[in-house]
Amino acid sequence: MTSDAHSSPQGEPSAEDHGTASTDALAGRLGGLARQLEATDDPSTMLDELVAAAVAIIPGVEHASLSMVQRRREVRSDYPSSELPARVDAIQNEVGEGPCLDAIYEEQTVRVPDMLHEPRWPRFAKRAHDAGAGSMLSFQLYVQDDNLGSLNLYNTRANGFDDESEQVGLLFASHAAVAYADSKKISSMGRALASRDLIGQAKGMLMERYHLDADRAFGVLTRVSQATHRPLREIAEELATTGRLTALEPDRGGGE
Structure with missing residues (x-):
């Protein structure tokens, strides 16, 4: 008698069951976030709640911020959850390189496993590590033709993010992009x-x-x-x- 690849001892949930439950829980949290943001009329409150939710929902996140680009290369840190994101964005402004800029202009997702040994941005990486960033994830916030900026996630330790962090972060970033665009429309109105x-x-x-x-x-x-x-x-x-x-x-x- 052959056994099913997904079978498990009687009474115990299988790995597939765990995965489904985890996905359902994530979908529920993201759905709740969408409803919460939709009910918020004030743009500043909306974006504060968005950043706080990123820290609460995405695995490995200790600090978060939203970045907007001004005059094509200047990064402005919006609604940082702490001083760390603001310091790191200031370093990127000064040296003109870094993961937020790459996420905004070149790639959808930029992952930095170990900031101390990061070769892509030599002028940025050591100073960012000294400022407290051990690892980073940056996601491009993109809605139709508007390149809005990036969602930036920080951990003070190296290798603070894994594949699950990146997958959940991508889902979260899609919600964040819509909320960010809505906040801009509300501000303009x-x-x-x-x-x-x-x-x-x-x-x-x-x-x-x-x-x-x-x-x-x-x-x-x-x-x-x-x-x-x-x-x-x-x-x-x-x-x-x-x-x-x-x-x-x-x-x-x-x-x-």
């Missing part, structure tokens, strides 16, 4: 709404002060913006916050 409110306040002040209708008041703001080469939002903010608009003061006698 918030700025747009704030600009609209400021312009509305400024229009109202001009309408009351100079007895203008809404179109003419908006025309005053746009002409001042064009004449002074300043953004319309900035013109509106000056009037709304100070009650004055310097560009109009010489003409106050005649009005609009």
Whole structure:
């Protein structure tokens, strides 16, 4: 009688059962994270929760951060869980090389088993090790055509990450990319709404002060913006916050 490759002693779960249970548990945690992030309206809170979840969910992670790239090569550390990620990103900025930059520009996943003996970035690796990074994992955060940055995971020991860390990290990074993109949209919408409110306040002040209708008041703001080469939002903010608009003061006698 032949035995099944996945059989186990009676009453004991097989390795396959353990794997299925582990996968189901991970799916449940990632699903819970997605619901939690979806219910969060504040972008800063959303990303703080995302980084905290990376530390809690991905095996081997002691510290985490999100990195964004500015001006093509400058890495900005966003929402680090501790000082370690911020220090390491600062080193990458200074030397112009490192796993976060490679993850963002060249590869989907960058794994650093032992920072002290890492040959790929000689100017970066020793200083990162001295700053406390023993091993690292970086995942590109990518949504459609937007290369957003990277999710960076740290362990203070060498070989702190294994294949499971990388597999779970890849799944997590796909959720993180969507959440990060959503947070950017929320921030942009918030700025747009704030600009609209400021312009509305400024229009109202001009309408009351100079007895203008809404179109003419908006025309005053746009002409001042064009004449002074300043953004319309900035013109509106000056009037709304100070009650004055310097560009109009010489003409106050005649009005609009």
